[in-house]
Amino acid sequence: MADRDDFDRRLQEARARQGLEAAPKGRGGGLPGGAWGIGFRVGVELVSALAVGLAIGWALDRWLGTGPWLLMLFVVLGVAAGVLNVYRVFMPRSGPR
Amino acid sequence: MAAEGKAIDALSQFALTPVLGKVGASVGFTQSNAHMLIAVGLVTALMMWGTARRAVVPGRLQALAEAAYEFVHEMATGQIGEEGKRFFPFLFSLFMFILFGNLLGMLPYAFTFTSHIAVTFTLAAIVFVLITAVGLAIHGWHWFSYFKPEGLNPALAVLVVPIEIISYLSRPISLSVRLFANMVAGHVMLKVFASFVVMLGTAGVLGVLGAAAPLAINVALVGFEFLVAFLQAYVFAILTSIYLHDAVHLH
Numbered sequence: 001m002a003d004r005d006d007f008d009r010r011l012q013e014a015r016a017r018q019g020l021e022a023a024p025k026g027r028g029g030g031l032p033g034g035a036w037g038i039g040f041r042v043g044v045e046l047v048s049a050l051a052v053g054l055a056i057g058w059a060l061d062r063w064l065g066t067g068p069w070l071l072m073l074f075v076v077l078g079v080a081a082g083v084l085n086v087y088r089v090f091m092p093r094s095g096p097r
Numbered sequence: 098m099a100a101e102g103k104a105i106d107a108l109s110q111f112a113l114t115p116v117l118g119k120v121g122a123s124v125g126f127t128q129s130n131a132h133m134l135i136a137v138g139l140v141t142a143l144m145m146w147g148t149a150r151r152a153v154v155p156g157r158l159q160a161l162a163e164a165a166y167e168f169v170h171e172m173a174t175g176q177i178g179e180e181g182k183r184f185f186p187f188l189f190s191l192f193m194f195i196l197f198g199n200l201l202g203m204l205p206y207a208f209t210f211t212s213h214i215a216v217t218f219t220l221a222a223i224v225f226v227l228i229t230a231v232g233l234a235i236h237g238w239h240w241f242s243y244f245k246p247e248g249l250n251p252a253l254a255v256l257v258v259p260i261e262i263i264s265y266l267s268r269p270i271s272l273s274v275r276l277f278a279n280m281v282a283g284h285v286m287l288k289v290f291a292s293f294v295v296m297l298g299t300a301g302v303l304g305v306l307g308a309a310a311p312l313a314i315n316v317a318l319v320g321f322e323f324l325v326a327f328l329q330a331y332v333f334a335i336l337t338s339i340y341l342h343d344a345v346h347l348h
Contacts, residue, residue, distance in 0.1 A: 037328070040275070040278075040279075041275065044271045044274050044275050044278070045267070045271050047274075048267040048270035048271035048274060049263055049264060049267040049271075051267070051270060052263050052266045052267045052270060053263050056263065056266075074259075074263075077256075077259050077260055077263055078263055080260045080263075081260045081261075081263035081264040081267060082267070084260055084261070084264050085264055085267060085271070088264075
């Protein structure tokens with residue numbers, strides 16, 4: 001079995017040299033980069049959080065009859081959540097905190 | 098079909114039409130459903146035939162099946178940890194279903210079922226229900242502390258907790274919109290440039306020469322779309338495993 005381990009080790013090293021091995025990943029990493037990919041991701045994260053904020057605000061207003069106020073509040077919260085999402089794209093929350 | 102008259106009709110490729118004649122029409126069985134069944138059939142066939150021989154030196158099919166298996170297995174254990182093995186079957190089916198859906202859409206005359214928000218949102222909703230259920234099952238009431246970072250000033254919690262909840266609820270939306278928008282955008286671009294080729298090609302000698310440019314772009318786009326097909330299936334699966342990690346470990 002010894003040379004089998006040895007073979008595995010050498011194979012591992014060769015693969016790492018050739019860049020075939022996945023880079024040792026920090027958690028949440030491994031998401032593909034590229035300007036287009038990141039730009040698109042940021043846009044989607046922002047808009048989807050805003051949409052959720054809008055939906056919650058609109059539904060609560062309709063339910064409680066509180067005019068436009070909750071909608072306005074939750075749109076702001078939605079934008080904040082979108083920014084939080086974008087922050088997490090670049091700084092995944094990981095490890096002990 | 099590419100260009101009716103002078104208008105570019107880029108969206109009709111996403112229209113649903115019933116298949117299987119009268120039976121299909123009466124139960125609403127469309128080409129989208131048919132392609133889903135084909136995708137499931139192909140994934141099943143790949144795994145069945147690929148693992149049937151169990152050769153020590155794998156043949157082509159077995160190598161493909163093993164590569165797919167190990168790719169997802171590594172993703173599951175790498176992102177989620179040891180517990181990831183429990184979610185491997187789910188992640189694998191999800192990844193392969195989306196991947197084959199994306200790739201099937203690249204065949205001529207085929208339909209891309211991942212280009213419908215109804216399909217991608219259903220998948221994302223399943224993921225959302227799963228991560229919430231797993232979090233609740235493992236952590237019970239303590240799971241709700243996920244929305245409140247520890248050591249937080251109680252006064253700020255009024256602000257932060259709703260933001261965290263909105264952020265959590267936006268996950269299925271961003272997950273589904275990303276896949277759907279990528280597939281739609283890619284196929285619309287392919288169709289638009291293909292229409293250019295046809296329109297220019299019918300406009301005399303100069304047109305035929307001019308048609309070479311959009312044709313070249315389309316060739317490049319097809320390659321790019323294959324990349325996107327893999328990438329989006331991968332992104333969907335890896336985000337799911339990141340969410341599962343959060344559900345299992347809370348932070």
